[in-house]
Each structure stands twice: as structure tokens, then as C-alpha cells.
Amino acid sequence: MSTAAPGPHDDRVHALLSARRAGCLSRRAFLRGLLAVAAVGHASAPFADIAPHAHGGMEPARFWAVVRAAQAQLFPAGGDAPGSDDVNAAAYLAAVLVDPGVHADEREFIVDGVPLLADFTRERTGREFDVLAGEERETVLRTIENSPVGQYWLSLMIYYVLEAVLADPVYGGNVDRAGWAWLDHHPGFPRPPQGFHATRR
Amino acid sequence: MAEYDVCIVGSGAGGGPVAARLAAAGRAVVVLEKGSWAHEADFYKDERAMVARRAWKSGLVAEPRVLEDRNADGTWTAASTATSERDYWNGNLVGGATNFMSGYFHRLKPLDFRLRSEFGPVAGADVVDWPIAYDDLEPWYAHVEHAVGVSGRIVAHPHAEPRSTPDLPWPPTAEHPFAARIDQHCGAVGMHPFPVARAILSRPQGRRRACEYSGYCGGYGCASGAKGSARAALLDAAVAGGHCEVRPHAHVTRLLSDATGRVTAAEYRDGRGMTRQVTARLFVLAAQAIESCRLLLLSPGPRHPQGLANASGLVGRNLVFSSAALGSGEFDIDALPGAEAAALARPGPFVNRALQDWYVIDDPALGGRRKGGTLELVEPHPNALPRANGLKWDAHGKLVWGVPLQRRLVHEFRRVRRLNFEVFADWLPNPDCHVRLDPSVRDAWGVPVARVKLGYHAENAPVAAFLAARGEDALRACGASGVHSRIYDSPPPNLVAGGCRFGTDPATSVLDPDCRAHTVDNLFVTDGSFMPTGGSVPYTWTIYANAFRVAERIVDQL
Ligand SMILES: Cc1cc2nc3c(=O)[nH]c(=O)nc-3n(C[C@H](O)[C@H](O)[C@H](O)COP(=O)(O)OP(=O)(O)OC[C@H]3O[C@@H](n4cnc5c(N)ncnc54)[C@H](O)[C@@H]3O)c2cc1C
Numbered sequence: 001m002s003t004a005a006p007g008p009h010d011d012r013v014h015a016l017l018s019a020r021r022a023g024c025l026s027r028r029a030f031l032r033g034l035l036a037v038a039a040v041g042h043a044s045a046p047f048a049d050i051a052p053h054a055h056g057g058m059e060p061a062r063f064w065a066v067v068r069a070a071q072a073q074l075f076p077a078g079g080d081a082p083g084s085d086d087v088n089a090a091a092y093l094a095a096v097l098v099d100p101g102v103h104a105d106e107r108e109f110i111v112d113g114v115p116l117l118a119d120f121t122r123e124r125t126g127r128e129f130d131v132l133a134g135e136e137r138e139t140v141l142r143t144i145e146n147s148p149v150g151q152y153w154l155s156l157m158i159y160y161v162l163e164a165v166l167a168d169p170v171y172g173g174n175v176d177r178a179g180w181a182w183l184d185h186h187p188g189f190p191r192p193p194q195g196f197h198a199t200r201r
Numbered sequence: 202m203a204e205y206d207v208c209i210v211g212s213g214a215g216g217g218p219v220a221a222r223l224a225a226a227g228r229a230v231v232v233l234e235k236g237s238w239a240h241e242a243d244f245y246k247d248e249r250a251m252v253a254r255r256a257w258k259s260g261l262v263a264e265p266r267v268l269e270d271r272n273a274d275g276t277w278t279a280a281s282t283a284t285s286e287r288d289y290w291n292g293n294l295v296g297g298a299t300n301f302m303s304g305y306f307h308r309l310k311p312l313d314f315r316l317r318s319e320f321g322p323v324a325g326a327d328v329v330d331w332p333i334a335y336d337d338l339e340p341w342y343a344h345v346e347h348a349v350g351v352s353g354r355i356v357a358h359p360h361a362e363p364r365s366t367p368d369l370p371w372p373p374t375a376e377h378p379f380a381a382r383i384d385q386h387c388g389a390v391g392m393h394p395f396p397v398a399r400a401i402l403s404r405p406q407g408r409r410r411a412c413e414y415s416g417y418c419g420g421y422g423c424a425s426g427a428k429g430s431a432r433a434a435l436l437d438a439a440v441a442g443g444h445c446e447v448r449p450h451a452h453v454t455r456l457l458s459d460a461t462g463r464v465t466a467a468e469y470r471d472g473r474g475m476t477r478q479v480t481a482r483l484f485v486l487a488a489q490a491i492e493s494c495r496l497l498l499l500s501p502g503p504r505h506p507q508g509l510a511n512a513s514g515l516v517g518r519n520l521v522f523s524s525a526a527l528g529s530g531e532f533d534i535d536a537l538p539g540a541e542a543a544a545l546a547r548p549g550p551f552v553n554r555a556l557q558d559w560y561v562i563d564d565p566a567l568g569g570r571r572k573g574g575t576l577e578l579v580e581p582h583p584n585a586l587p588r589a590n591g592l593k594w595d596a597h598g599k600l601v602w603g604v605p606l607q608r609r610l611v612h613e614f615r616r617v618r619r620l621n622f623e624v625f626a627d628w629l630p631n632p633d634c635h636v637r638l639d640p641s642v643r644d645a646w647g648v649p650v651a652r653v654k655l656g657y658h659a660e661n662a663p664v665a666a667f668l669a670a671r672g673e674d675a676l677r678a679c680g681a682s683g684v685h686s687r688i689y690d691s692p693p694p695n696l697v698a699g700g701c702r703f704g705t706d707p708a709t710s711v712l713d714p715d716c717r718a719h720t721v722d723n724l725f726v727t728d729g730s731f732m733p734t735g736g737s738v739p740y741t742w743t744i745y746a747n748a749f750r751v752a753e754r755i756v757d758q759l
Contacts, residue, residue, distance in 0.1 A: 023268075023280025023287065074602040081607045101254035103286075138603075145600055158593045158602055166585040167249040183614035185585050186548055188246030188417035190424050 012037050013148045031109040034149040035116075056115040062128075064090055066118050069130035073137045074154070075161045082178040084161050092164035092173035106156065113153035117144065168192055205231045206759055208467050208481035210453045210496065213297020214744040215487030215728030217431025221348070221438065222752035224445035228759060231479055232436070232445065233469055235259070235452035236294035241433070244300075244422030246415055248584055257300070257422070258290040263645040266491070267652040270691060271633070279652070281642050289491070289653070289694045295449055296432025297489065298695065299741065303419030304400035304428055305577060306351055307625075307738035308342050308746075310362045310560065311335035312572075316627070316734050320572055326629035326658050327519055329733050332705050332714040339365055341746035346370050346398075349429035349745055350406055353398035353553070360560040361395070374403045374412050375550040377580050378541045379620050379679070383554045386679045394675075397553045397577065400429030400741070409433055416548025416583045431745075451477075454648055456484060456509055456724070458502030463723050464509070470646060483755065487728040487748070490520060494636040494700040494730065495651040510701070510718035510726075515711050517636035520653070521699040521735040522692035525574065525665035526624035528672045529581070530681025531617040545618045548583040552620070559671055560737060567663055574626030574664065574737030576672045581619045588613060620681055622672040626665050626737050628692065629658035636700050655691060662688060696739055698729030715754045716747065727751050 016033040019025040025033070055063040068090045077083025084090070097107050121129040121140050129140065144150030164173030166185065170192050174180060180187055206228040209216045216232055224230045236257065250256040265283035272278055282289055291298035312319045314331040322328065343365050345351065352371035355364065373396055380396075387394045401418070405411045409426035418428070426433045439445035450472030457466045457478070466478040486493045494517040500509040508516055534542050555577045562573035581588075592609040595601050601609060628634075633656020638649040669686040676684045704710025707719035716731050718724040727748040729740060736743065 022278050023282075023285025024278070026284040027286065075606070076603055078604065079607075081604075081611075099254075141602075151600060154600055154602070155593065158600065158606070159590055162589045162593075163249065163253065163586065166589055167253075168247055171249060183585070183610060184546070185614055186416060186583065187248070187585075188415040188421075188548070188583065189413075190245055190415075192245040192247040192250070 017148060026105075027103055028105040031105050034152060035109065035112055037149060054111070056111045056113075058115050058118065062118070063114055064094075065130040066114050066128070067093060069132075069137065070117065070141070070157060071161050073134065073141060074158050075165070076134075080182060082165065082175075082182055084164070086175065086178055087161075087164045087173045088175050089161045089164040089173060092167075092171065093160050095172055096160055096163070109153065110156055110160075113150075113157075117153075120144065170194055203480040203482045205229045205479065205481040207231075207483050207485060207755065208233065208479050209485040209487060210456075210467060211297060211486070211488035211492070211728065212295045212436060212447060213292075213431050213487065213489065213728065214299050214741050215489075215726075215748050216485065217296070217299070217435040218348070218745055218748035219485050219487070219725075219727055219752040219755065220445050220447075221435040222749060223755060223759075224439040224442055226756045227444055228756075230439070230445040231481065232295075232447045233451040233453050233467060233479065234295050234297075234447060234449050236292075236297075236449060238295040238447065238449040239300075239422060241422075241424050241426050244424045246417040246421060246424075248417075248586055251421055252584055252586055255288065255290075257292055257294045258288065259293045260645075261286055261288065261290075264290075264650070265642060265644065266650050267639045267642050269652065269654040271656055277654070281650075283642075291489065291695050295436060295447055296430040299430040300422045300428075300432060301420050302400070302428070302430075302695075302741060304741075305579075305739055306353075306398040306400050306742040307555075307575065307740075308362050309335065309338075309736040309738065309740070309743055310360065312561070313734065313736040314338075316572060320570070323629060323658070323660060326631050326660070328629065329702070329704065329709070331733055332703055332710075335362065338743070338746050338750060339363070341750045342742060344749050345742060345745045348749070349400055349434045350402045350409070350427075351398050351400055351429070351742075352403040354396045356395045358393040358395045358557065360557040369398055371403045373553065374399055374401050375414060377550040377552040378544040379552050379578075379580065380554055382541070382679050383552070383578055383620075383675075387556065387675050390674070390678045392556050392558050392675060392678070394554045394556055394578070397555045398742075399551065399553060400434075402427040402429070408437065414549030418551075419582060420584070453488070453496060454499065454646070456486075456496065456500040458500070458505060458509060458721065460503045462502070462504030462721055464721060483723045483725070483759065485755070486724065486726045489728050490697045490700045490730040491636050491651050491653060493726055493728055494520075495638065497701070498636075498638050499648065505720070510711055510721050510724060512720045513708055513711060515702070515709070517700050518632075519630035519699045519702050519733065520634045520636055520697065521628040521630055521732065522694075523625050523628060523696035523698075523735050523737075523739055524623060524689065524693045525626040525628075525661065526669040526672070526686055526688045527621065528624075528669055528676065528684065528686030529619050529621045530673075530676035530679070530684035531619050532681055534616055534618055537618070548580070552578055552580045554578040556671070556675060559668060562664070562667060564667070567667060571664070572627050572737065574624060574668050576668055576675065577623045577625065578675065579621050579623060581621050585614075620676055620679060622676065622686075624665055624668040624672060625739060626661065626668060628735055629660055630699060630702075630734060631656055631658045633657075657692070665689070696735075698732040698735050698740060698744075701726045701730035702733040703731040704733065716751045717754075725751055725755065
């Protein structure tokens, strides 16, 4: 993830975005392209030469601490709203990351964004993302959002939190129908049985 | 000796009626369907599977298409759906897309069969009259009402089409509270809202249960059997009768023809990847418009060097679509009368209202009398994910998250109820809307894929805009606020027809008036490809009716 100010890489990003919009670029080439742009000029970015890795090269515990902290910022508990932890959003995302029904490139992009967020936070603040206070997390995420790469990554993270809030509980999120109850949403019937997993690409 | 009397390719709205009728007549029928065979018990209201993970649709990477769109500067961009991930599959399983349709059923109107004589030529559009009239199809529309199961209530209105029977065989499905609101308020401003027929049973019939009002209809398989899919309504009974065999996982790759030009066999790939053949006396193609065109083009033979049935070069030409615009308005739930608000708490019942006051438009601003269309008033689909996900963007393209996102969700799900409309208008057949074989892109088995050019005629837009404005009027008349609408900039793929238009002249049509290929004695095409123009309605009722009509011709000749 690049920095806030429009930088020398913007032209490349715009080219990638419009090629993707026109359908000329596969999701793989698009996401790889975005990550490559993000990695340039980012001293500690581990993605100059990107190799897919289960936890983006991070310790699994670190990886998930950052994910959970980011999800909590994107979807906090409070009022009558269930927070990301209440709907098991991290475990839900872990299942998504091995779901063949989700495009492999999208899964890798999500994974690879986590160390970028972690490194960027460390460079900016000297601390880990997950120990930051809410306001500091917000500042970091809003900064990241200023780059198309970061915005795309955040949009995916939000989407999968929303799946955890609203998909059928058989998929591991929406614990005790907390998301449905909060929004007074009626899911229809019959519902998929426990253990059901329909997926197709 | 052929193995079967009739081999049908594709098991949806075009294939089901032919299989049912011929099996009832005691003919040996085989239906080849590339998808799997799911049953009522397999259908869950699982939004993640159906909406987010594309259950029961062909793979985008294994089976791509190439779509060509016109850019603002008039140039064209072609992209494979494997990379663009635009979904142009509508349901690939026994029963086809009819498993997932919403079942809003409309007949065409008498004038739809003679657009050219009625409204004259349109420059740059290939509008022609049909070789049959409404009266030829009317008995078959009536037949579908019983055979597939159509519910509703017939109400006179200025553009109602003539009927041979007074009413529909099934009473209407349960009504959404907004139906009464529409009748009252649209009626008060001089519009004529009428109940829309649905291919949904309001009372049980045989093995099929009545609608259970789960609220999740369009886009989902029906667990009660109430929806009139080709599978639940027609194929299940045909198979039980003993004369019809359905082979799922049978992906037809070409039709083989002999030196006389007749089709001898269908070649298909089975579930294990083995190439097999079926022989029959007669073949019926019903793989949905785009795939039927592709299959004909993939099947040259000794007498058909340009592809089967393609001596005219017209196979794939004049593809048409139907839906043209969408609109929405909202109601603050606290401002609605208590009983109405309470009734709105659960999804389930249907609005089932439409307006056809502008089926013909006579407005000087639009250049005088011309063809208009249908405004369908509908409850929003209860799917939660697309609705929620749309709320994460603000008006400036920035992301919304945290408490502001949660507030938006609460507003959308708990504070407002919406009434939407969909506009159906004629898609003018034009030289830039067609199917060919792509010269380079192949599917996972090395077979050239369909290349679909999606050019639209400039005259579509003013009609869509006119109707969308009337839709906004209707919503406002009903008391909605925040009313907005949007004209589609690319055609929705679920309502597609044309590509093998029927007609009397072999030089200007692919099929004869009975939907038999002009140049192939024993080949019929019965999905929506036969339609030279699409009418201003969704057209599955027409596809069903025509397929029954053609089935009768086939019975006569076998
Ligand atoms: C979500 C949704 C909502 C809809 N709502 C409505 C509505 O409200 N009203 C309405 O009138 N219409 C509606 N429709 C449209 C309706 O479903 C179609 O008009 C209708 O199904 C078309 O019939 P068909 O026979 O052309 O194709 P299908 O019903 O799709 O059948 C074609 C079949 O052929 C199979 N096939 C394709 N290629 C091959 C091959 N090579 N070998 C073997 N088999 C093959 C396919 O897998 C498929 O099962 C809706 C569609 C969708 C998807």
C-alpha cells in the first residue's frame, strides 16, 4: 500500500484499473499489478518479488491479530450492532481464504495486503497495528484508503465482514443469527443444513 | 435404426414442453442437459451459494464467452468473461434458467407479431413481422396456463390482450401490502395497474406444493415445486411416464449431419469427459439463444459448410434482449399506517402489479406513435449481501465503514421499505447485436466459445427513459420518496432471445414458421432464438407456448 499523496505510481495504477474495467486484464494480473505498484518505493515491503504464502510471510498469530484489529475497526461492536468478533469475522475470513468458490487471486490479494498494512503501520507509528488505539487505526486505514490498492483491499475486507454478518450461520459467521437479528433480516427457508457447503467457480 | 425418436438438447423453457408433449404421445425421447439434476430437496435459500458463489452455473473460466461492447468513441472492446468475470450464464441444470426465474408471466400482444406493419421500418434496425399471428399462439398461451401452472387474476385494462378463457386457472398468490396502495394511488392519477400473472402455484397440484412465501424466488431454486420450472412442471412427469430419459452432465459439442443434410447424431461429452453420441430421427435444439447459435455454428456438415442451418448466414444474427431500466423509491416505515408497516415486516407475498398504459406511446416529444413497453412494479429482492455491500461506498467513491456503515445498514434494513420498478421495452434487432464463434478463445475442452456483440440501437434509449420517467411518476403517486431510476447501459443477460429468427423466406430467416430449420428437415429450434422481435415483456411464457405449438407439429409428422 502506497502513501497518501498522489505519487509517481498513479499512472500505472490508473492503467491497471481501466484495463481491468474493460475486462482486458485477468483478476490475477490486476491484483498482482496493484501489489507490485504498492511494493515499489516501500523499503520494507516483502513484495518486490511476490510469492504467495499462507500468511503473507507473517507469523500466523501476528497475521490474525492484525486482521482482527482491522475488522474490528471496520465493523466495531457497539449499541445493538454485533461487532466483527461477535460474528466470528476472523474465523469466517480464514474459511474464505481456503474456499475454492472465491477466486484464488482474490484470496491471495487479501492475504498479501495484511503484511503491507502491518509494515506500513510500523513505519508510520513504530508500533503494531493491533496495539494502536481506535483513532490511530482509523488514521492508518484512511491513509491506506488514499491509494487505489489500499482502497481495493479495504473494500474486500469490508465485504467479507458483511458476509460474516449476513451469510447463513452454517458458514461460521453470523453467530446465533446475530447479524440477522440486528437488522431484522428474514433469511428465507429452507435454510442450508449444518455442514452444507455449496460452492462453484 | 436411430436409438430415439427425438433428441432434445437443453432442458429449459424451450426443451421441457417438447419433451413433455412427445413423451405423452408415446415417442421415445432423450434430453441431453449439460448441467446436473437437482430436485426440490436440493434447493436451499442460501444467499451465499446462489448470489456470491454462482451455484448451478457454468464456470466462468472453464466455459467463457467473449463479450463485445461499444465504447463511447464508437470503437469496440472485446473481453473474455474468464477475465472480466461478467456472468452471462443463467442456470445450467435440468430445467435450465426456469429453475431460477421469478416467473413474472406476460403474453406478447397482437401488435408484437406485426411491429413492422404497425410502426413502419426503423433505420438501422431489422424489424420484421412474425410469420404467425397472436391468434396462432393464443391457444398455446392458454395451454401453458394449465400445463406449467399460472396464477393470477385477469383484469381489463386498455392494453390487455384478447384471451380465449376468462381467467387464469390458479387464483393469485398472496399479495404484498403495497399492491393495494398501487391500485389506489396509481388508479387515482389515471393509470391502470393490473395484477401480473405468475408461473407460481397458489394451490398444490400433484406432487407440487403451493408457494410457501419464503420471499426468495428469483435467482433461487424452488423448494416447494410451486415455481413452474420446466423440470418441476414438465420433465418430472414426463420421466415418470416412462417415455422420456433425461441425461444430466451431457454437454453437447456438435450435431452431426449426413450427405443428405439431415442430422444423424448429437455428440456430447459426459460427466467423465468421454465423448459419446446419441442417434435419433429428429433433433430439437433448446440450449438458450446464445448456446443454440454456437452449437449450430460448431456443426458444419457435408451439406452445411457454413454451419448447420446457416445457408443464409443468419445464424446468430438479430439477437435481442428485453429489460431496459430499473427504478426505486422508499417509504419511511414509521410514516406508514400501522397495519401496513406490520404486514411489511416479513418478506414473502408479492406485489404483482404492472402498468402497460404506455405499451404504445403517442407523444410528440418522442416523434409520434411508437412502441412503448411494460412497467413492472416489484418488491425489492430480499437478498441482503448486495444491498449491504452497496452501502459501503459514499457518493464521492470513498469507503464507508465502522459506525457510519452500521447506521446506513440499520436505515436500509430497518427504517425503510422500498418499491421498485423494472422497465421492459423492445430491443431493436440491429446489425451490431449477434453471436459468432470466437476465432481464438476456446473453452476448457478446446471448443470455440460464443463471441457476443452487444450493440444496441440508439432508439432504445428514449423509450426506456420515457418509461422510467412514468415509473418514477407511479412511485411518487404511491407516496414514495427518494425516487430514482437508471437506464441499463448493457443488456441484462437473463432475458435473451433471437439469433435464429423464424420466417417464411429462407433468405431472410433461419427457421420456418414451425421453427424447423429451412435447410435441415429433421432439426427444430424451440428456445427463444426463434423470436424475430422480443416484445416489451419478459418472454418465457412465449417460449413455453411456442415450444408446445412446435411440439404438436412434431407429433404430427413423426
Ligand atoms: C434470475 C432470473 C429471473 C428470471 N425471471 C423471469 C421472469 O420473471 N419472467 C420470465 O418470463 N423470464 C424470466 N427469466 C428468464 C427465463 O429463465 C428464460 O427466458 C428461460 O429459461 C429461457 O429458456 P431457454 O430454454 O431458452 O433456456 P434455459 O431455460 O436456460 O435452458 C437451456 C438449457 O440448456 C442447457 N445447455 C446449454 N448448452 C448446452 C449444451 N451444449 N449441451 C447440453 N445442454 C446445454 C443449459 O445448461 C440449460 O439448462 C429469468 C431468468 C433468470 C436467470
